[in-house]
Amino acid sequence: MKSTIPDTGVPITPPATNGGDRQENRHEASLHGEILLRLRDYVVEGNIPDGARVPERQLCEMFGISRTPLREALKVLAAEGLIELLPNRGARIRQLSxxxxxxxxxxxxxxxxxxxxxxxxxxxxxxxxxxxxxxxxxxxxxxxxxxxxxxxxxxxxxxxxxxxxxxxxxxxxxxxxxxxxxxxxxxxxxxxxxxxxxxxxxxxxxxxxxxxxxxxxxxxxxxxxxxxxxxxxxxxxxxxxxxxxxxxx
Amino acid sequence: MKSTIPDTGVPITPPATNGGDRQENRHEASLHGEILLRLRDYVVEGNIPDGARVPERQLCEMFGISRTPLREALKVLAAEGLIELLPNRGARIRQLSxxxxxxxxxxxxxxxxxxxxxxxxxxxxxxxxxxxxxxxxxxxxxxxxxxxxxxxxxxxxxxxxxxxxxxxxxxxxxxxxxxxxxxxxxxxxxxxxxxxxxxxxxxxxxxxxxxxxxxxxxxxxxxxxxxxxxxxxxxxxxxxxxxxxxxxx
DNA sequence: ATGACAAAAAATGAATGCAAAATGGCCAAC
DNA sequence: GTTGGCCATTTTGCATTCATTTTTTGTCAT
CATH class of the missing domain: 1.20.120.530 (GntR ligand-binding domain-like)
Structure with a gap:
């Protein structure tokens, strides 16, 4: 009885908290920073297929947080070019041509x-x-x-x-x-x-x-x-x- | 009777809405995107002195929005390296050594x-x-x-x-x-x-x-x-x- | 059976509310 | 006169709530 994201079939497996942060400095202090690190690794490691939706709600319960810090992290990841945000249509894993x-x-x-x-x-x-x-x-x-x-x-x-x-x-x-x-x-x-x-x-x-x-x-x-x-x-x-x-x- | 930011003495002069967006694609659609563009230009043009605090509240009334979209924009600007976010102590204009x-x-x-x-x-x-x-x-x-x-x-x-x-x-x-x-x-x-x-x-x-x-x-x-x-x-x-x-x- | 339309459901975007932390002021003590 | 601690105010961080848009679903007509 493992809950999945219907659209993409991504299993919700909360990854362990990131130990070795590489480029962020002291963002691990705040929650959105912690989330940023974990979510970035999660995306970089390819846990979500190319072009798939990144549903806020699923990720929220996956990390056990509310939507506010998650959305902040998503904005940053979009700025980094890992995901893209479509207006009113959520985040998608950026498909690289x-x-x-x-x-x-x-x-x-x-x-x-x-x-x-x-x-x-x-x-x-x-x-x-x-x-x-x-x-x-x-x-x-x-x-x-x-x-x-x-x-x-x-x-x-x-x-x-x-x-x-x-x-x-x-x-x-x-x-x-x-x-x-x-x-x-x-x-x-x-x-x-x-x-x-x-x-x-x-x-x-x-x-x-x-x-x-x-x-x-x-x-x-x-x-x-x-x-x-x-x-x-x-x-x-x-x-x-x-x-x-x-x-x- | 011009209201100023006490700490920094930054005059609150709402800059006109950005006409020529350069690197963002369709972020002007959502509010946080609009704010991002305006705030970035505001910072890049040097309207806030080096190392000064960037108080969320002042900026909110300056742009006439709530704190949520502004905070999202701040996170992005921090990722771009224009400002830095100190945990629990707000945003500061990044002082370049x-x-x-x-x-x-x-x-x-x-x-x-x-x-x-x-x-x-x-x-x-x-x-x-x-x-x-x-x-x-x-x-x-x-x-x-x-x-x-x-x-x-x-x-x-x-x-x-x-x-x-x-x-x-x-x-x-x-x-x-x-x-x-x-x-x-x-x-x-x-x-x-x-x-x-x-x-x-x-x-x-x-x-x-x-x-x-x-x-x-x-x-x-x-x-x-x-x-x-x-x-x-x-x-x-x-x-x-x-x-x-x-x-x- | 298939397509279009409409209503319901869900998801997003933004605002507000609340707890915790920091800032500033005040007074006492040295 | 300066230093240190305590309390009020402000500010930040996050959760929750509300409004709007999108997506799905169900129904009906062709």
Whole structure:
């Protein structure tokens, strides 16, 4: 006797309270902030299908709160681009078109490219060593065909570069866009091509090389191209998986 | 007998309803959307001093609405980084430290750099001609020492490049960050140095040149450096003007 | 059986009400 | 004269309520 959202069939399973907040500062104090964090994770993790309605009432009883703080959180999520609010017709999970995805990847590419440029100005030898460490770790996962481990190491490398840029504003913006993409990744489980793996490894080595030499604009170029290639791979993958799972009505 | 906000001395002058909405889509339909647009402009135009409290109640009677839609708008503005919400202590205009400004300028530099890169892939000859037109116009203002006209032409050039990137996501993000900086510009009236003018003109010519040749990574470098120089000029100017107007308590 | 229309039901948008926290003032004590 | 604590007022946060719009459902006619 599990209650579901009739329209979408989404099971109402209250997710555990968020422990590790990433970009919000002290919003966990107030209720709407707490809700914001939980709801954002809930959406990012893909618990609600693309384009589905996000009924206030259901979410209210799911979180055990009234509509006021929830609506505040919805407005913020809409501003972040995760959902969209149709006047008098409630919130829907924002359906990303292929074009939207391309745009998002390009913006991410621009931000990482910038991060690399800035990192060259401020990164320490220790930080580079740490990234090298991650690189070798990633290489190990690559050899063992461990996609999950590879992904994690890869993500940590990119996060390290962003962190080395010493720019909190950039870091926040990066996290925001990353969240939008992650939602898609959760839904359509990216399986990367073998061939792309080898390429990506080579690119990562070039990244490390440029980083060691603090070659700012060169690193900027490489990072942009690296993300561009990622974009192409992702788009191709999505185009393929559209066969078995056609777009929502 | 003009009522004022006691704490801050902000005169309550209801701004006219916003005619030209820029980044929001159809939010003008609902009341909270309307309020969002008006309040954002009100804040961006610098009508409330840095770090001052933004009392809900005053704003409510100023806009003639209840607190619910206003609070929703405040949450969004906080997410955009224009204000900050202290738990149980209301909203304050976000005070940007010098470091914050530097970070913002760098992110803007990264976004414009990206815009240039992308523009090289898609820009038409007609669009380049239009930018050249703006460039000559700007040159005229430069010769006549018309700072306002120069500024406007300059801004339109940069906006044209962003538009030529054919990326709505980028455009929105760009507008967002530009708004945060514009607030500062309104408060502390940037007066650009003569010497910097000549430099900027040269840089703009280099930009045009790279754009004509569709030299993506070169343009990317130039644009980044151009914005970096802008940043330096702005920071210096702020540092100087701190003498007569010390920081808020 | 199907389509259109109308009424009921539900959901959204905004306003109000209420409890808790913070701000400010006042007085006493040092 | 300054400092510290106590109480009144204000303000914030959230729940509840009211009004309007949308969506569903039921009925009837074709």
């Amino acid at each position: 292929q074009r939207d995805l391309e745009e998002l990847f390009d913006v991410m590419a621009g931000l990482e490219s910038l991060a690399g440029r800035l990192a060259c100005e401020a990164i320490t030898d220790e930080e580079i060593s740490a990234i090298e460490q991650l690189h070798y770790e990633m290489y190990g996962h690559y050899l063992h065909r461990d996609m999950h481990g590879y992904f994690q190491a890869n993500q940590r490398i990119h996060e390290s570069i962003v962190a080395a840029a010493r720019n909190e504003t950039l870091k926040t913006a990066y996290a925001n866009f990353a969240g939008r993409i992650r939602r898609v990744r959760y839904s359509a489980n990216f399986a990367r091509k073998r061939q792309r793996w080898a390429e990506a490894m080579r690119e990562h080595e070039a990244i490390l090389d440029a980083l060691r030499r603090r070659a700012a604009s060169e690193l900027s170029d490489i990072l942009f191209q690296h993300l561009r290639n990622k974009r192409t791979a992702a788009i191709e993958h999505l185009a393929e998986s559209e066969d078995d799972a056609p777009a929502a009505p | 010098q470091r914050d400004l530097e970070e913002l300028f760098d992110v803007m530099a990264g976004l414009e750099s990206l815009a240039g890169r992308l523009a090289c892939e898609a820009i038409t000859d007609e669009e380049i001609s239009a930018i050249e037109q703006l460039h000559y116009e700007m040159y005229g203002h430069y010769l006549h020492r018309d700072m306002h006209g120069y500024f406007q032409a300059n801004q339109r050039i940069h906006e044209s490049i962003v538009a030529a990137a054919r990326n709505e996501t980028l455009k929105t993000a760009y507008a967002n960050f530009a708004g945060r900086i514009r607030r500062v510009r309104y408060s502390a009236n940037f007066a650009r140095k003569r010497q910097r003018w000549a430099e900027a003109m040269r840089e703009h010519e280099a930009i045009l040149d790279a754009l004509r040749r569709r030299a993506a990574s070169e343009l990317s470098d130039i644009l980044f450096q151009h914005l970096r120089n802008k940043r330096t000029a702005a920071i210096e100017h702020l540092a100087e003007s701190e003498d007569d107007a010390p920081a808020a308590p």
